[in-house]
Amino acid sequence: MTRRVVVTGIGMVTPLHPTTEGSWEALVAGQSGVGYVTRYELGEDFPVRIAAEVKGFDPLLYIDKKDLRKMDLFIQYAVAATEQALEMARYRVRPEEADRVAVIVGSGIGGFPMIEEMHKTLLEKGPRRIWPAFIPAVIVNMAAGVISIRTGAKGPNVAPCTACSTGAHAIGDAFKLIQRGAADVAIAGGSEAAITPLAIAGFAAMHALSTRNDAPEKASRPFDAQRDGFVMGEGAGILILESLEHALDRGADILCELVGYGLNSDAYHITAPCADGDGAIRVMRMALQDARMAPxxxxxxxxxxxxxxxxxxxxxxAIKAVFGDHAWKLAISSTKSMMGHLLGAAGGVEAAVCVLAICHGVIPPTINYEYPDPECDLDYVPNQARRRDVRVAMTNSFGFGGTNACLIFKRYED
Amino acid sequence: MQDHREIEQKVVQIIAEQLDKDPTQIRMESRFIEDLGADSLDVMQIVMNLEEAFGIQISEEDTEKIRTVGDAVQFIAQYMSRSASA
Structure with missing residues (x-):
């Protein structure tokens, strides 16, 4: 018999607010975190000058000043979200169980800001001026590395790097580790901080981004007929997962249960989803099957x-193919309408949104929904949060490379 | 050319900044790793910052000999007087 896995803490750093509580409040209020890029001067020649930046983040609340230069921003966000999640779970790693605590925290891109800065230094001042801590500050697995060093977690330590599915894969893989007994606790999720000139120019060159520069807060409009691309976001979303037994033994407050995980590949195209929705359909079915659950x-x-x-x-x-008539009865929303697309962190923060929707019985809306698209005709919870009892919540993540993940959370019932 | 006192102040300032310490906590006999809590990457960064601030080059061999704040000051003072007399 496989072990049950529950969620006991969540941590969020998002473009809406650098804390979980603040982010949730803004999500329920239907606020947009999108605006003009402030950290860099982007000239008129940039086709995209908007993004969902994290505002008001103070890394010194979590990290000593002398360590900041050794961690690019995505690591700082991951540390902050982890601290919040551990605080909510009222959990600290005890030395006697340290090797039973996993850290699975990935990033889609890693330390873009510092890579760009150091490359400029290389060209202007030469190789002898590159910081000794540059490489450890930017490599993708260093969020997981730093978290284990800070918390004392000595169990499995890995960092998925699966583009926009990263956060969901991290949580799903952690779920399976605990389920099969390779760990009792996991700190799992994703982190991203890649809103830089080079990254924006790159995504814009693919024509993946919205060019609605004149109305940033309207730019992310999932399922709306006038949608024209995604908006880059940043931040981190971290969950504390535990075996049910471990959570009960320490008297933890259980937020919900994680019951299903699907993962697969389109085997189709580097960026485009397959036209018939094959990968998305199969990944949702796989998660439902894993959860032994009817659609x-x-x-x-x-x-x-x-x-x-x-x-x-x-x-x-794909949702219609998997759910049939029930597709019209489901509530569906894209919180990317408010937070933008957090890339490798998206699966982490969106899993956290599912947990909160179950806990509060409230579904955050899809904002900027104005013009119906005949090809998107389901209930996207337009513009206003909705009170609805949520027993089961699913979250989808589809990444470049055709890599997909799907997680299912369920209210905890003993 | 800077006198010994000026070099000392500048070195202390650079170290204080890198390690986020109050300059008054930094003494000439302070060892980077044991007393000031630096790690090996910090030491390399400090050496790099000293090179940049004083416009000098510190070889790997010399870096290994610099263990205390005073070692760094002395090295820089000697380097400067050598290049001044050359």
Missing amino acids: EEVDYINAHGTSTPLNDKIETL
Whole structure:
């Protein structure tokens, strides 16, 4: 018999607020975290000058000043979200169980800001001026590394790097580790901080981003007929997962149970989803099967919903294929309408949204939903949060490379 | 050319900044790792910052000999007087 796995803490650093509570409040209020890029001067020649930046983040609340230069921003966000999650779970790693505590925290891109800065230094001042801590400050697995050093977690330590599915894969893989007994506790999720000139120029060159520079807060509009691309976001989303037994033994407050995980590949195209929704359909079915659950049991889907023309159309088609008539009874929303697309952190924060939706019985809306698209004709909880009892919530993540992940959370019932 | 006192102050300032310490906590006999809590990457960064601030080059061999704040000051003072007399 496999072990049950529960969620006991969540931590969020998002473009809406650098804390979980603040982010949730803004999500329920339907606020947009999108604006003009402030950290860099982007000239008129940039086709995209908007993003969802994290505002008001003070790393010194979590990290000593002397250590900041050894951690690019995505590591700082991951540390902050982890501290919040551990605080909520009222959990600290005890030395006697340290090797039973896993850290699975990935990033889609890693330390873009410092890579760009150091490359400038290389060109202007030469190789002898590159910081000794540069490499450890930018490599993708260092969020997981730093978290283990700070918390004392000595169990499995890995960092998925699966583009926009990273956070969901981290949580799903941690779930399976605990389920099969390789760990009792996991700190799991994703982190991203890649809103830089080079990254923006790169995503813009793919025509993946919204160019609605004149109205940033309207730019991320998943499932709306006038959607024209995603908006880059940043931040971190971390969950504390525990075996049910471990959580009960220490008298933890259980937020919900993690019951299903699907993961697969499109084997189709480096960036485009397959036209018939094949990968998305199979990954949702795989998660349902893993949860031993009928489609009709799902109340809410936090969609991948990027606001690109193709994703939202094909995700809708896939949901219909998996859920049949129930597709119209489900509540679906894309919180990317408010937070932008957090790339490698998206799966982490969106899993946290599912947990909170179950806890509060409230579904955050899809904002900027104004013009119906005949190909997107489901209930996307437009513009206003909705009170609805949520027993089961699913979250989808689809990454470049055709890598997909799906998680299912369920209210904890003994 | 800077006198010994000026070099001392500048070195202390650079170290204080890198390790986020109050300059008054830094003495000439303070060892980087044992007394000031630096790690090996910090020491390399400090050496790099000293090179940049004083416009000098410190070889790997010399870096290994610099263990205390005073070692760094002395090295820089000697380097400067050598290059001044050259």
